[in-house]
Amino acid sequence: MRLSKWSVLMILFVSAALAAGMATGVAAEDKYPSKSITYLVTFDPGGQSDREARRQQPLLEKNLGQKVVVDYKVGGGGALGWSELVRSQPNGYLMAGINIPHIILQPLQQQTGYTTEQIVPVAIFQRTPLALAVLKTAPYKDIKEFLAAAKAKPGDISIGGSGTFSGHHVATLRLQKLAGTKFNYVPFTGAAPQVTAFLGGHVNAIFGNSDDLVKHADSIRVLAVADNNRFFGFKETPTLIESGIDMVESIDRGIGLPPKTPENVVARLEAAFLQIAKDPTIQEQMKKEGFVPLAMNHKESKAHIEKMTAIYKEIVKEFKK
Known part of the structure; x- marks a missing residue:
């Protein structure tokens, strides 16, 4: 089929426009x-x-x-x-x-x-390494006392965390499995409301982010750090590994x-x-x-x-x- 002169010109025009558009897109990118x-x-x-x-x-x-x-x-x-x-x-x-x-x-x-x-x-x-913490007014002086209380009444102790199927949630699930007990995990929409609820006594403990725990060190007791080594902000606090719980979470x-x-x-x-x-x-x-x-x-x-x-x-x- 033979193309008219007009058709040829239109094809050339469209091709040039497309090429220019592509060039402009690349240039913008x-x-x-x-x-x-x-x-x-x-x-x-x-x-x-x-x-x-x-x-x-x-x-x-x-x-x-x-x-x-x-x-x-x-x-x-x-x-x-x-x-x-x-x-x-x-x-x-x-x-x-x-x-x-x-x-x-x-x-x-x-x-x-x-x-x-x-x-x-x-x-x-x-x-942020995670660490298990309670308020200073809590009856648990160390991780052993905390786990003993949890085993005595499975499901009675609540642990707050940021989100569901998050690092905080999986840390709670792993701890209860490794320790042979059960906790009541309470999810919040972020670390800010998690910590606010914890400081207000609405949950018994938290798996907290290291920076939150440093910020509120005067009000809390960090029981164990879920890391390979002790955290520089809480050098006296043992790791969960030192406490017999083989677990690292951050x-x-x-x-x-x-x-x-x-x-x-x-x-x-x-x-x-x-x-x-x-x-x-x-x-x-x-x-x-x-x-x-x-x-x-x-x-x-x-x-x-x-x-x-x-x-x-x-x-x-x-x-x-």
């Missing part, structure tokens, strides 16, 4: 970021995720040259926010704080609206993007977050507050999540036996 970025916090204001986002916000704006807006999507132990993240456009203009093992455990246990593999980790920048925090986010966008944000994470002043601030500073890049963060996923799959299998 190369210029990332060109507008404000939303930093989604999936837990209550005042918690660790929120406080770290606020610390990073002005430094990110300086590095990226664009406004960074901290917003909230709270619920389901972080699942509501992470579900929104994986459904968003993969253009780098919505990123969310991520918590490990939450993003691993939740999809293993229930329908969450996202999978671990969908979240693209940019960097992991801090860790919360690692980082930043994640939607699936199929372009590599150059991941790399740009990775560089910005690592610049903050490696800053000696920021690291010193974190340590004083009870955090363990980390600076894992995209590749290291992805490998860490894959490693922890394999570990937690085995742990979950044990719970189901």
Whole structure:
């Protein structure tokens, strides 16, 4: 079929327009970021995720040259926010704080609206070892007395935590299995309300984040730390391992993007977050507050999540036996 001169011209025009559009798209991608970025916090204001986002916000704006807006999507132990993240456009203009093992455990246990593999980790920048704590007014002077009381009345002692199928939840499940007793786990929508309820006497104990326990050291008694080594904020407190409970639990925090986010966008944000994470002043601030500073890049963060996923799959299998 012979094409008219008009048809040929139209084909050439459309081809040129498409090529120009593609070139413009590539150019826009190369210029990332060109507008404000939303930093989604999936837990209550005042918690660790929120406080770290606020610390990073002005430094990110300086590095990226664009406004960074901290917003909230709270619920389901972080699942509501992470579900929104994986459904968003993969253009780098919505990123969310991520918590490990939450993003691993939740999809293993229930329908969450996202999978671990969908979240693209940019960097992991801090860790909080978990520790079992009671108020100073509590009758338990050490971990042995606490476990003895729990065994005497299984299910009577309540332990508060942040979220369901979270690090705090799995720590409680693991402790009761290893100790041969049962606790009443009480989930909260974040660490801030968890600690408030605990200090108000609404739960008997918490598996608390290390920074919260450092902040409230005058009001609480830390019975044992769920880490390989004693925590620098509570050097006199034994680890659970020292106490005969072979258990290590922590919360690692980082930043994640939607699936199929372009590599150059991941790399740009990775560089910005690592610049903050490696800053000696920021690291010193974190340590004083009870955090363990980390600076894992995209590749290291992805490998860490894959490693922890394999570990937690085995742990979950044990719970189901």
